[in-house]
Amino acid sequence: MNLLETTKKLSSLLQQFGNPVFGHEVLLEVLLEVLLEVTDQGQGQDLLNDNGLFDFITRKVSREVEVNISSKRSNPTTNTVSFLVDNISQAKAIAALSGIRYNGQKLTITTSEDARIQRDRPSEPSSRSSVGQKTLNAIQVFVRSRYNGGFLNLEKIGDDDILRAANVAPPGASSRSESGTTIIRTAAELFPDASTISFASNELKSLRPIASLAQYFPKLMNLSLKGNRLRDFKDLDALSGPKALPHLRELILLDNPVRDVDIALNKDDISYRRQITKRFPSIQMLDQTPVSGKIQFNVGDIVESPKLPMPIRGNFFDSQSTQETVNEFLLNYFTLFDADRSMLEHVYDAGATFSYSIVTTAPPSKGPAKNTPGNWHQYISGSRNLHHTQELGARTSRLHVGNKAIVHQGLKPLPQTVHDLSDGAKYSIDAWQMTGLLPSICIYIMVHGEFEERLTDRRSRRSFERSFIVAPALQGSSAAANGWKCIIISDQLTMRSYSGAGAWTHATSPSNNTPAVNALSANAAPIPASIPSTGATMPLSAVIAANIKTSLPNAPALDSFPMPGMSQVQHQKALELQQLTRLKYAYAVECLTSTDWNVAAGAVLVEQRRASLPSDAWQ
């Protein structure tokens, strides 16, 4: 049948339906076919199978539009390849490539609108370009003819006149036939609410040709597969399971070998029905008999409760002054840890302790725990993991005591590191002031984060935990002289495989402290390359100094440094008097010196003298 006859038949069908819009659709779809012509002979078929060609075209237009190429066909006699795209803009974009060279051949590209004109010339062979449209249109007509009030009767597709005329093979007829998918997709476009579909008597040997039912009719409720050639239960796999057709209520598999043979074998249909209900757990009617005898449980809607009783919050600081002090300290510390560890001699106390340990098992997210000690050979001999290291000698030697030992035996042997402090999200900091633990007030800091380890031949990313206990740097100490406000009493480092910042960046509540500073370097100016060591107490970063307040009303006085020559006991008494009277430290000291370091007498004296003390004597 040639095009003219088909078109006539089509228009007579069109008239049957009396749908003027349908005619418009036909026109539109014609435009969506793209024709490729190549200059050389005998290339048409090769081009069809050359996926590289279609990738090439897709890529070339990808900046303007994403194209979806389907239904590729070739015509060897005319050395053309044609295919369908989704819409006009895709067709036009590809057509605009005409003249482009591919694999040394020039491609002439036209859209089917151009071709249509050629097609109408009688000398042209029956158009290869219209094959796509012809089929689609026929399918649409066919589908429409089978729909009636929610019921799509797609039985006996192979016998259908319309589809026969359009040379459409029924689903399952050949392994390459996609007509099942096309029919179903077309049906879903036209009648998306169809809840009952029959595929009876279609000689289906398996459900694969109609597997797209799951995609296009996910809410399907009733399905008939009566009178097909389904032989084994596995032939049903393509639509089995709770995910494929979760709303299926009724299924008919009468007159299929899978049913008849099983029933004959077992003398009853019990095991057959069990096999089917297992594969189609939602059905309530099978072969026109209710599915019964099932024990049901009804627990209502199970509301997912949040798994953890408290949300995960971000950084914790107990006060603004803690936050500022800690941020400054960590920024300076890690900067030097990366750049020049010998400078860190000043920040460790003469009796400080440092040790590190490594965890060599991979994080649980990466599957079952895998031990990869090979990645860690730099660290293993010094790792003080008490869980593995039981012997006192090793436990002692791997603990470094005193600033010099720490820097030279503890820190410097570790591989070079880079901490990216510009991204606060990569680090989690919890810090608060502790009184009563050590002779002086101290700050406890817990940092979690990551660093890049740089060896000569490779770089690795690691995650780490590090606890610091820091105390105020005493006036006149080398720490203070080098710009440190804190000195380290204890530093414990744990390193492990990189696991990212997900555990705390997915904090379900905002962090506890003032919104300003989560990034460590938010307040900092760039650190000067060399630390000036004048005698004065100059901070490492001039900008930070301007921002940090050294005494806030609610914070225990971090600025109360024992003066040189004062003993510890005297320092404590001064602090006590401070607390009792709210005097500034220097004044408390002065008061005590005149009362022979008797706190009670000092307090009395302060009360007596209260009126005459200057206003800046008070905190």
Place this chain on the structure above:
Amino acid sequence: MLKGNEDMIQWHYHTKEHEDPLSTKERADDPAKDDAKISEVYDAKTGYGLLNSDSLRAHVDISSKGADQFVELYYKLFDTQRGVLNRLYRDSSAILWNGNAYSGITPFSEFYNKLSSSEHIINSYDCHPLPTQSLDPNTPGSIIVNVSGTVKYSNETNPRLFSQSFVLSPDPTNGSFYVWSDCFRFV
């Protein structure tokens, strides 16, 4: 917030009323004697620390054995007898759980009773003795213990990596150690 600690100023060598049950030495009323004792605590050469090489091994021995015991005990209790856990804390304990602060054991135990039952696997732990009041290794001072491992809650399918850092201190009334502070995070 963690203000609990402010009440806990236990200047061991400072307040006259306070008896140190662990010390066999007589309390000195003479400030000069105090000074002499205290200058051992803070010394410009050794700083706040007091771990000279003679006593280092002893300090390491006691502190690390303490850590061994604590880690085993704590997670066993947490996993199997969580109700008893509060005996390891005090009302003054400073507790932080993934950024949520608890002042004292009572609010914290309310929280952890809601936590699903757990199974902890310890990968590593380390500890340092801290230069607290006494430098006599026979009267152990506070220690800081950091633990890394994985924890699986029964209402979750996947285990989580965690890091927990404890400061353990001796209770002045009976010398047994308790959790002075506890900082826990998923990592």
